[in-house]
Amino acid sequence: MLTPLDEIICGDCKDVLEKFPDDCIDLIVTSPPYADSRKKTYGGIHPDDYVKWFLPRTEQFLRVLKPTGTFILNIKEKVVDGERHTYVIELIMEMRRQGWLWTEEFCWHKKNCYPGKWPNRFRDAWERCIQFNKQKKFNMNQEAVMVPMGNWAKTRLKRLSETDKRRDESKVESGFGKNVSNWLGRDKVYPTNVLHMATECNNRNHSATFPEDLPRWFIKLFTKPGDVVLDPFIGSGTTAVAAMNLNRHYVGIDVLEEYCELARSATQAMPQRKLPI
Amino acid sequence: MLTPLDEIICGDCKDVLEKFPDDCIDLIVTSPPYADSRKKTYGGIHPDDYVKWFLPRTEQFLRVLKPTGTFILNIKEKVVDGERHTYVIELIMEMRRQGWLWTEEFCWHKKNCYPGKWPNRFRDAWERCIQFNKQKKFNMNQEAVMVPMGNWAKTRLKRLSETDKRRDESKVESGFGKNVSNWLGRDKVYPTNVLHMATECNNRNHSATFPEDLPRWFIKLFTKPGDVVLDPFIGSGTTAVAAMNLNRHYVGIDVLEEYCELARSATQAMPQRKLPI
DNA sequence: GTTCCGCATGAATCGATAG
DNA sequence: ACTATCGATTCATGCGGAA
Numbered sequence: 001m002l003t004p005l006d007e008i009i010c011g012d013c014k015d016v017l018e019k020f021p022d023d024c025i026d027l028i029v030t031s032p033p034y035a036d037s038r039k040k041t042y043g044g045i046h047p048d049d050y051v052k053w054f055l056p057r058t059e060q061f062l063r064v065l066k067p068t069g070t071f072i073l074n075i076k077e078k079v080v081d082g083e084r085h086t087y088v089i090e091l092i093m094e095m096r097r098q099g100w101l102w103t104e105e106f107c108w109h110k111k112n113c114y115p116g117k118w119p120n121r122f123r124d125a126w127e128r129c130i131q132f133n134k135q136k137k138f139n140m141n142q143e144a145v146m147v148p149m150g151n152w153a154k155t156r157l158k159r160l161s162e163t164d165k166r167r168d169e170s171k172v173e174s175g176f177g178k179n180v181s182n183w184l185g186r187d188k189v190y191p192t193n194v195l196h197m198a199t200e201c202n203n204r205n206h207s208a209t210f211p212e213d214l215p216r217w218f219i220k221l222f223t224k225p226g227d228v229v230l231d232p233f234i235g236s237g238t239t240a241v242a243a244m245n246l247n248r249h250y251v252g253i254d255v256l257e258e259y260c261e262l263a264r265s266a267t268q269a270m271p272q273r274k275l276p277i
Numbered sequence: 278m279l280t281p282l283d284e285i286i287c288g289d290c291k292d293v294l295e296k297f298p299d300d301c302i303d304l305i306v307t308s309p310p311y312a313d314s315r316k317k318t319y320g321g322i323h324p325d326d327y328v329k330w331f332l333p334r335t336e337q338f339l340r341v342l343k344p345t346g347t348f349i350l351n352i353k354e355k356v357v358d359g360e361r362h363t364y365v366i367e368l369i370m371e372m373r374r375q376g377w378l379w380t381e382e383f384c385w386h387k388k389n390c391y392p393g394k395w396p397n398r399f400r401d402a403w404e405r406c407i408q409f410n411k412q413k414k415f416n417m418n419q420e421a422v423m424v425p426m427g428n429w430a431k432t433r434l435k436r437l438s439e440t441d442k443r444r445d446e447s448k449v450e451s452g453f454g455k456n457v458s459n460w461l462g463r464d465k466v467y468p469t470n471v472l473h474m475a476t477e478c479n480n481r482n483h484s485a486t487f488p489e490d491l492p493r494w495f496i497k498l499f500t501k502p503g504d505v506v507l508d509p510f511i512g513s514g515t516t517a518v519a520a521m522n523l524n525r526h527y528v529g530i531d532v533l534e535e536y537c538e539l540a541r542s543a544t545q546a547m548p549q550r551k552l553p554i
Numbered sequence: 555g556t557t558c559c560g561c562a563t564g565a566a567t568c569g570a571t572a573g
Numbered sequence: 574a575c576t577a578t579c580g581a582t583t584c585a586t587g588c589g590g591a592a
Contacts, residue, residue: 034565079567082413084379089366102361107384107403109471114566115583117467120417123583124566125469126384136359140397190394192402194386198586201564210565466584 005228008240008252008267010260013232016253017060025064025251026139026227029215029239031074035087047080050087051094057232058095064230068139070222071100074108074210076127082120088128095132103138104131104193108214112198129195129218144220146188206236206262216242223248237263280505285517285529285544287537290509293530294337302341302528303416303504306492306516308351312364324357327364328371334509335372341507345416347499348377351385351487353404359397365405372409380415381408381470385491388475406472406495421497423465493519500525514540 003024009016032054035047045053061071077088092102106129113125200211215238219229225247231239234252240263243250250267254260280301286293309331312324322330338348354365369379383406390402477488492515496506502524508516511529517540520527527544531537 031565076565078565082378082380082568084382086370086373086379089369092366093363096363101359102363103359104398105361107386109384109386110585112564112585112587113469114564115585116566116568117419117582118567118569119419120413120415121381121470121567122419122467123469125471127565136397138397142396142399190399192390192400193398194402199564200587201562201585202587 003228004251005249006244006251006267008234008237008254008260008263010254010257012255013253014057014060017057017064017232020060020064022063023066024228025230026066026069026248027072027219027222028061028065028069028230028232029072029074029218030231030233031210031235032233034075035078035085047078047085047087051090054091055094055098058091058100059098061230061232062099062134065134067134068137069134070103070138070140070218071132072106072218072222073130073132074127074214075130076124079121088130092130099134100132101134101136102130103133105129106131107194109194109196110199111196112201129214139222139224141221141224142190145191145217147191148188206259209236209238212238212242215239216246219243219246219248234263235259237266240267281528282505282526283521283528283544285511285514285531285537285540287531287534289532290530291334291337294334294341294509297337297341299340300343301505302507303343303346303525304349304496304499305338305342305346305507305509306349306351306495307508307510308487308512309510311352312355312362324355324362324364328367331368332371332375335368335377336375338507338509339376339411342411344411345414346411347380347415347417347495348409349383349495349499350407350409351404351491352407353401356398365407369407376411377409378411378413379407380410382406383408384471386471386473388473390476406491416499416501418498418501419467422468422494424468425465487515489515489519489522492516493523496520496523496525511540512536514543517544 001019001021003020033045035050036044058071065071075088075091077085079085096102108127108129110125110127113123116123195214195217197211197213200209215229215231219239219242223229223246226249228249228251229239229243230251230253232253234240234254236259237252240250240252244267252260252263254263278296278298280297310322312322312327335348342348352365352368354362356362373379385404385406387402387404390400393400472491472494474488474490474494492506492508496519500506500523503526505526505528506516506520507528507530509530511517511531513536514529517527517529521544529537529540531540
């Protein structure tokens with residue numbers, strides 16, 4: 001079977017991917033249903049069963065990913081009985097046994113985290129974006145995510161509005177859009193492994209969207225135009241839209257037909273490809 | 278033996294703590310020698326041996342810590358052979374078997390991280406501050422680390438200078454100092470589990486100092502004046518100085534006499550206790 | 555066209571209450 | 574006793590409407 005490109009496929013990603021050929025995906029970036037979350041829609045996997053549930057799927061991810069490809073897993077451990085549960089770190093250990101390399105762990109600082117107050121902890125304002133690879137040599141285009149933040153840029157930024165300044169603090173290109181070309185040839189710096197992005201809290205159709213900037217950043221970093229991006233838990237379609245906007249092919253999978261429809265609408269509602277990338 | 282207070286003791290913390298009574302420490306906060314780092318000074322423990330080396334020491338930490346106390350471990354996994362090494366997550370698993378509760382993991386965002394460029398990764402701008410406890414109920418004074426950042430403050434901040442605004446962004450009390458009292462009674466918010474603090478790059482006598490703000494923040498959060506703070510890897514004495522400034526007792530331990538001397542000088546050079554806390 | 559203000563909205567967590 | 578459900582808590586963000 002050939003790889004179906006630019007499609008949203010309904011089904012369990014384990015079953016769907018079994019029909020895919022080996023080494024056909026350049027980047028997998030996904031935010032799976034967290035343990036015990038989204039119960040009403042996804043059924044909810046108990047934290048204690050999460051690793052066992054996930055491993056057969058990462059096995060398929062490993063097979064379909066190209067040797068030079070990357071797998072970015074956005075995840076966070078829940079608090080269970082007053083403690084951080086260990087399913088995420090156990091998953092890392094088990095995936096290494098499966099053959100994955102644990103290359104890096106990015107920290108996504110969620111500037112607008114969920115509110116609340118408890119006697120024994122503060123609000124959780126960060127999630128892991130764990131980078132796995134098949135080999136030590138993988139594709140990476142660092143220049144694609146460089147940030148205009150030299151002295152010249154800094155001076156100019158002082159004249160921007162408060163809102164724009166806030167966006168600039170994210171240091172991740174978001175908020176600059178078309179103007180980014182103005183910064184070419186100026187002082188630009190490489191980002192770090194800490195990403196500052198706010199969640200999108202205005203999406204009423206899907207309870208757990210990550211911001212488009214997140215997959216967008218990793219797509220620019222780990223793929224080039226024409227490459228294939230897979231999100232095995234596509235949800236509302238954020239990853240597919242991000243890939244589309246960057247002239248990459250996408251493959252989206254979700255077990256719920258409802259979300260597949262949502263993702264299809266999102267990709268088809270795209271007004272145009274916003275160039276330049 | 279009674280607990281020796283406000284002293285820097287030379288020796289391996291395992292041996293030194295064996296002579297301490299049970300349940301005598303309110304907070305342990307430390308940044309141990311990282312695996313295979315600081316070879317010249319600490320001898321360097323190979324990453325593969327790190328957990329085995331560390332566990333007998335955490336066993337003593339567990340014994341001397343009060344039931345309501347907290348252990349904050351500032352650590353980060355090294356890159357070994359292109360991969361993040363697993364000694365930190367293995368350590369968490371093993372310490373849980375030892376009886377520790379893995380309550381939380383704070384993210385310390387190092388705003389001025391170490392420079393450098395590599396083909397396959399970005400600069401590492403965050404470290405883990407892992408919180409362990411003996412029981413679910415522990416002492417925590419959240420009000421002590423509240424931050425002036427409500428709507429009212431936000432509006433007002435627009436009129437402050439650029440420099441002040443930058444300091445404000447740190448959200449961790451650093452940079453506000455005396456002015457912070459002006460904000461009392463106004464909108465203050467609780468912080469999150471992401472700490473934004475710059476590293477101190479001016480200490481050339483010790484190879485791995487963390488900024489005083491880091492132990493200071495945790496000391497304010499998990500102890501009250503008169504409590505006892507232990508740093509079993511005291512290094513240049515940052516934790517002892519922070520405890521002293523906050524009117525807490527300290528116990529510092531280091532295997533190297535050279536660092537003990539350095540720490541003693543640091544505590545004795547204290548000009549005065551900077552009140553208010 | 556700007557800027558400003560008010561408002562709804564969250565991958566949360568704890569503790570109490572109910573079965 | 575042990576599990577399931579529910580209310581209270583809390584704040585950065587982006588939207589729409591207003592000045």
